[in-house]
Amino acid sequence: MTTKIDLDRDLSLRLRIDALLANYIHCIDEDRLEEWPDYFTNDGRYKVVTRENYDLGLPVALIYCDGTGMFKDRISALRTANIFEPHVYCHMVSALKILDSSGPNIKTQSNFTVTRTMSEGQMMTFLCGKTIDTVTEIDGELKFKERTVILDSRRIDTLLVIPV
Amino acid sequence: MDTAQIEPGTTFVWPSEDVSQIPFRVYTDQDLYDREQRVLFQGPTWNFLCLDCEIPEPGDYKMTYIGDAPIVVVRDENGDINAMVNRCAHKVSLICYKPRGNVKEFACIYHNWTYDLRGKLTGVAFGRGVRGQGGLTEEFKHDEHGLERIRIENVRGFIMGTFSDETPPFASYIGAELMASIERVFIKPLKVLGYHSQIFPNNWKLYVENNKDSYHASLLHVFHNTFGVVRPTMTGGIKLSESGWHHLSYTQREEIGDDNIDKEKVRAKQKDYSLADTRMMEHVLELGDKVTNSIQTVFPTMVLQQILNALAVRQLIPKGVNESELIWTILGFEDDDSDMDELRMQVNNLVGPAGFISMEDGCVGGFIQTAAKANVDAQTVLPMGGRKIEPSQGSRVTESAVRGFWKGWRECMGV
Structure with missing residues (x-):
């Protein structure tokens, strides 16, 4: 039985997580990627995996960051070293589900699509799938302690350089 | 040169005596694509199918x-x-x-x-x-x-397949020297750590050429230079099969005096930019030598990779004239412990569709395809290292292995 107190708590938590997800995707879509590592705890882990590997229990990720340094390296490589045709993302996130909010680490899941637009205008549904996140509160702010992006398709069109 | 009847009413003439100039048409022509399926892929070639350990x-x-x-x-x-x-x-x-x-x-x-x-x-x-x-x-x-x-x-756990009875046994197909380099890397039973797939907006041959083209490595993939992780003490070279069809490009460390081979770690050198976290550049010397990179191609579409501790087999699948798919099977050894599993996870950030040193390979073929289709009668040139198809000791600034690929392509295609 869900009481009104449970529901109020749940609603407030959902709003806070929803705000985190909104800030996160706008940060990426607006190319403020230098802020991207700040959405994670210092020991945060981030993985982009395919549904195929996830379902088969295979560990290798397309992108794997473990700790702030690796997040920063992804962005500095994107800015200074890697070569690719300029493009932008538009994220759509929906169906936030709270899997576990009993402890300090809140486990959630949501769906996403990423539309990619190239500099000459070609546009495609680049990625879709779900994320499984572990969110925690640090100094009054919610951050990702773990974020696993599970891509429905194993096929990456051309390359993947901007995080999801 | 011979004129090949490709399909009724069409002919294709190789425009020169050697393979130092490549006509753009080979990347855009449907008749040539159809002929490749019949006489090259279903001809006297070995093709990677899967791994023994997958079934x-x-x-x-x-x-x-x-x-x-x-x-x-x-x-x-x-x-x-x-x-x-x-x-x-x-x-x-x-x-x-x-x-x-x-x-x-x-x-x-x-x-x-x-x-x-x-x-x-x-x-x-x-x-x-x-x-x-x-x-x-x-x-x-x-x-x-x-x-x-x-x-x-079954070649060291890699299941190879051929349609043709004419194809020589695999070991003579690639030759003793390149067989030894497969045996150098794949020394133990393998396990699969995952799969990636990447769609290239280009003809399959542009990706094959890219793998054979060791000249581009430090120029297109600037990650190593930018972050100062290429050491001047590294040497390398190109090996080619006698047929010219297959190749190996490798680099190795030359430092002497470190006896602790198994535990030796390669660290990034600090320059203008540096990596905040160098774990993915660590290299456990697990193969008993100091080779850091080994990229080996088996004609037509197989690539065997050792980049530090990132092992993989890549299989290229043509998807029509203008598209191809690269399937990466990421490998480890069956007896890897959890530390080694974690290290392979880290180093795999370097490769694959989102790899720091490989992602550019996804877009460069598309850049060529876009530019080439406007003028299919023009040619690319392959002048680096002369016109011959020969190994290169010490230098990888050569297009010799690319010319070797085109020799194999012409021999299969009869043009």
């Missing part, structure tokens, strides 16, 4: 491709591996349509013709008709309607 149990199968041709590889009740064209002998439907699985037999979903795990036709639904009407006549011989079998070889 460990009787009945385990995996779907794959040789060129456009769908293939199924399966382990039978005796433990032997068989490969067949994934195509019913009746109405040519796919008999397997799930990427992997375990079966007792293959049954076509369309009319329920059944085959054993060696491809022999074992049953035809309603073969005797219904109430004495219809069905097969006596002239139908089950033995003549099996699945088309593919010749295979």
Whole structure:
């Protein structure tokens, strides 16, 4: 039985997580990627995996960051070293589900699509799938302690350089 | 040079005596693509199918491709591996349509013709008709309607397949020197750590050339230079098979005096930019030598990779004239411990569709395809290292291996 107190708590938590997800995707879509590592705890882990590997229990990720340094390296490589045709993302996130909010680490899941637009205008549904996140509160702010992006398709069109 | 009849009404003439100039048409022409399927992919070439360790149990199968041709590889009740064209002998439907699985037999979903795990036709639904009407006549011989079998070889756990009886045994196909370099890396039983796939907006041959082109490595992939992780003490070279078809490009460390080979770690050098976290550049010297990079191609479309501790086999599948798909199978050794699993996870940030030193390979072929199709009668030039097809000791600033690929392509295609 869900009481009104449970529901109020749940609603407030959902709003806070929803705000985190909104800030996160706008940060990426607006190319403020230098802020991207700040959405994670210092020991945060981030993985982009395919549904195929996830379902088969295979560990290798397309992108794997473990700790702030690796997040920063992804962005500095994107800015200074890697070569690719300029493009932008538009994220759509929906169906936030709270899997576990009993402890300090809140486990959630949501769906996403990423539309990619190239500099000459070609546009495609680049990625879709779900994320499984572990969110925690640090100094009054919610951050990702773990974020696993599970891509429905194993096929990456051309390359993947901007995080999801 | 010979003029090859490609399809009725069309001809293709190789424009020069050697392979130092490549006509753009080879990347854009549908007739050449169709001929490649028949005489190159289904001709005297070895093609990577899957790994022995992917189908460990009787009945385990995996779907794959040789060129456009769908293939199924399966382990039978005796433990032997068989490969067949994934195509019913009746109405040519796919008999397997799930990427992997375990079966007792293959049954076509369309009319329920059944085959054993060696491809022999074992049953035809309603073969005797219904109430004495219809069905097969006596002239139908089950033995003549099996699945088309593919010749295979198991090379250090890599299952290779060829359509042709003419293809020499794999070891003589690539030659002793390049066989030794496969044996150098794949020293123990393997395990699969994951798969990636990448769609290239370009003809398959542009990706093959890119792998053979060691000249581009430090110029296109500037990650190493930017972050100062290339050391001047590294040396390397190019090895080629006698045929010129296959190649190996390698770099190795030359420092002397470190006896602690197993635990030795490679650290990034600090320059203007530096990595905040260098774990992915760590290198456990697990192969008993100091080779840091080894990229080996097997004509036409297989790539074997050792980049530090990132091991993989890459299989290129043409998807029409203007597109190709690269399947990465990321490997480790069966006896890796959890530290080694974690290290391979880290170093795999360097490679794959999002790899720090490989992602550019995804876009450069598309840049060429876009520019080439506007003028298919023009040619690219391959001047680096002269016009010959020969190994290069010490320097990788050569297009010798690319020319070797085109020699193989011309020999297969008869042009």
